[in-house]
Amino acid sequence: MSLDPVFRAEDLRPFIRRLMAAQRIDEQTAALMADSLVAAHARGVDSHGLQLVPFYSGQLDDGRVDPSKVGEPVSENGAVMVYDGQNGLGQAVADRCCDHAIRLARAHGLGCVVARESNHFGAAAWWAQKMSAQGMIGIVMCTASSMVAPWQGRDPRWGTNPICCSVPGPNGGGWLLDMATTTVAMGKIYRANVLGKEEIPAGWAMNRAGVPTTKTQEALWGLLMPLGGYKGSGLAFMVEMLCGVLSAGAISTELGGFRVKERPFRVCQFYLAIDVSRFQPVEEFAERMKKLIEMTKSSSPAEGYDEVLVAGEPEWRTEAIRLRDGVPVSEPLWNSIAEIAAKHGVAVPAAISHQLA
Numbered sequence: 001m002s003l004d005p006v007f008r009a010e011d012l013r014p015f016i017r018r019l020m021a022a023q024r025i026d027e028q029t030a031a032l033m034a035d036s037l038v039a040a041h042a043r044g045v046d047s048h049g050l051q052l053v054p055f056y057s058g059q060l061d062d063g064r065v066d067p068s069k070v071g072e073p074v075s076e077n078g079a080v081m082v083y084d085g086q087n088g089l090g091q092a093v094a095d096r097c098c099d100h101a102i103r104l105a106r107a108h109g110l111g112c113v114v115a116r117e118s119n120h121f122g123a124a125a126w127w128a129q130k131m132s133a134q135g136m137i138g139i140v141m142c143t144a145s146s147m148v149a150p151w152q153g154r155d156p157r158w159g160t161n162p163i164c165c166s167v168p169g170p171n172g173g174g175w176l177l178d179m180a181t182t183t184v185a186m187g188k189i190y191r192a193n194v195l196g197k198e199e200i201p202a203g204w205a206m207n208r209a210g211v212p213t214t215k216t217q218e219a220l221w222g223l224l225m226p227l228g229g230y231k232g233s234g235l236a237f238m239v240e241m242l243c244g245v246l247s248a249g250a251i252s253t254e255l256g257g258f259r260v261k262e263r264p265f266r267v268c269q270f271y272l273a274i275d276v277s278r279f280q281p282v283e284e285f286a287e288r289m290k291k292l293i294e295m296t297k298s299s300s301p302a303e304g305y306d307e308v309l310v311a312g313e314p315e316w317r318t319e320a321i322r323l324r325d326g327v328p329v330s331e332p333l334w335n336s337i338a339e340i341a342a343k344h345g346v347a348v349p350a351a352i353s354h355q356l357a
């Protein structure tokens with residue numbers, strides 16, 4: 001059992017920004033990383049919040065990512081752009097790709113940017129929300145390091161390849177789907193490991209031999225379970241195709257990443273902005289979304305549940321609590337972040353309280 005420090009989000013943001021800037025990252029990208037990581041953590045997506053700080057620092061230390069690069073367009077053809085991330089930080093690349101997708105969608109109704117030679121950008125939601133804040137339906141996907149075997153296989157061939165969709169409208173449109181194409185994101189297994197948990201829930205992972213496991217250590221070096229069997233496998237393949245094949249970037253085991261540390265990550269990303277106003281007024285779309293959400297939630301809850309939720313709701317609820325009461329960071333994770341901060345001479349913020357994990 002650990003005693004987790006709890007911080008104000010407004011204290012964590014400048015701290016992470018300074019910590020990133022102390023590691024050769026320009027101010028704009030450092031701020032972007034801080035804002036997006038703290039946002040994910042505040043939303044309860046701890047797997048893609050501050051937990052990524054030690055991973056990013058390790059990448060910078062090893063020289064596997066080039067913080068001086070932000071990437072550049074390779075080609076622009078109508079509503080379509082191919083972008084070369086030049087091994088820059090994933091957040092710097094993603095931010096620019098979203099800007100291009102929004103610009104192209106304003107001009108053409110749709111804007112699609114595929115990026116290659118990029119890096120990990122954190123939770124996909126931040127980027128899809130950036131597009132939906134501009135009146136677009138934002139769809140984001142990316143590849144990740146190989147940890148998922150194809151259905152009926154036992155050798156890793158794909159990453160956890162997330163798919164995210166965000167819609168415009170009041171309160172974030174009321175619906176935000178952001179999901180790995182595996183039962184859970186790998187970050188949840190890293191989190192179980194950081195917390196010293198020996199067991200993970202059934203259905204999350206298999207060992208290296210492709211046998212289902214609930215042992216955290218086996219899962220760490222094993223395989224992630226595809227979402228819904230061969231259907232999740234098909235979705236992961238689709239993400240590889242839209243990101244890796246279409247961008248002419250790295251595919252499948254050509255990626256580096258969490259387990260392959262001797263070469264760059266080579267992540268590919270897909271950003272689609274759909275200008276809602278080309279279909280109907282944004283207000284009308286928001287009304288229709290509201291109706292769909294209400295109709296969905298009007299279903300009687302199944303046995304064992306109090307209510308029906310739509311995607312995004314669990315995270316918005318956590319966000320409301322954490323922005324009010326503070327953001328808990330697991331003690332082992334905070335210790336490793338504090339160690340990195342000490343190494344770079346960056347002062348850590350004071351916790352506002354502690355809570356038993």
Ligand SMILES: NC(=O)c1ccc[n+]([C@@H]2O[C@H](COP(=O)([O-])OP(=O)(O)OC[C@H]3O[C@@H](n4cnc5c(N)ncnc54)[C@H](O)[C@@H]3O)[C@@H](O)[C@H]2O)c1
Pocket residue numbers: 045047048120121122123124125142143144160161162164176177178179180181182183184185186187188308309310311312313314315
């Ligand atoms: N950058 C990368 O390489 C990478 C790779 C994989 C995943 N990720 C990120 O990992 C994060 C976590 O992914 P995950 O798949 O573990 O998330 P998850 O399983 O916690 O949630 C997936 C989706 O289901 C929704 N949901 C949860 N409970 C629900 C309920 N009871 N009713 C209705 N909807 C519900 C959530 O709102 C969310 O949209 C995401 O932010 C994703 O972008 C990033």
